[in-house]
Amino acid sequence: MTNSQPRHGGDPTVFAHDLHDEGEPEAEFHPGIAARLPRKNVAAGVLLRDERGRVLFVCPTYKPFLEIPGGVLEDDESPLAACRREAREELGIECAVGRLLLIDWMPTHGVWGDSLQFIFDGGTLSREQVAAIQPDGDEVSRCEFLDLDAAKERLRPSMARRLTLAHHTLLHGGTAYAEFGRRPAR
Template identity: 50%
Template sequence: MNPEAPLYERDPEAWNMYLAEGNAKQARKRVGADVLIRDEQERILLVDPKYKPDWDLPGGMAEANESPAAAARREIKEELGFDLEIRRLLVVDWVPPHGPWDDSLMFIFDGGVLSKEQAARLQVVSDELAAHRFSPLEEVERLLRPYVLDRTRSALQALREGCGSYLVYGRRQESS
């Protein structure tokens, strides 16, 4: 045994105990994953969740040990009956604690542009949603909560610029 070797090579059992202790004590983040989906007229797909007062981007919360991209794909299939290829990451937004919720990390992925035929196949297949629709930006601005709108605008900017962004409660963070 090499005394210069890292702990995990010298004593794998001790290393696993160290990791287990950290896993038990460190904060856990709630993770949500939404998808920015557009149609051929550049309208944005919105959903109307029955459990929220406002419209939202399609997506939802990740389950235990599920990646954000897998959560986004699962949510689209569960709620809209559509198996969508999840593309690149556009935004990561840290949302501070609010009300009874702890802080969370919210991801927005590019869902691409749906053809007229693909858009016609979308249907509400979950009792969590009341409706879905493609909306022009002016309507999106009226229907989304302000911080979700900020996040959505940043996702649209990331599409145009070709690079993602890190947000804090919907606001872009400049690097220092």
């Protein structure tokens, strides 16, 4: 999706005003430096639960591990906007994406460069919302609600650690920072 305007999760009027107040972008002091700076992949996912507290997992068509609804940010898209878009695309429903639970840095692994992973709280879905879920079929073959412990054997180890931290943050408040699914040493 190409769009000349940034996509974000906030009030469009306030965002436009803030962007205007920022003024003209600064010129590069050394031309070409911006193009040489590293780029990170960024992804955002949402922790959705059913009335029994189980987590909603999607079964991707392109990999053997479970995931939570979400995906990679597009150019000029905020993590919150991407999380909402991806949940809508993958599940076919609108869900209330709330507070940020976790930011996790992932190292380079194989062909995949390092990345930042955001997890937001999606709250508890009503029975009507659960019944309305329609997996998109291209990226998601099906969805299932599982207790986090039961899902761990079907998750990448880093995702299991990340979701455990996100769930802990959900229950105890705050926002967590992690590296490869673990809180860094102090």
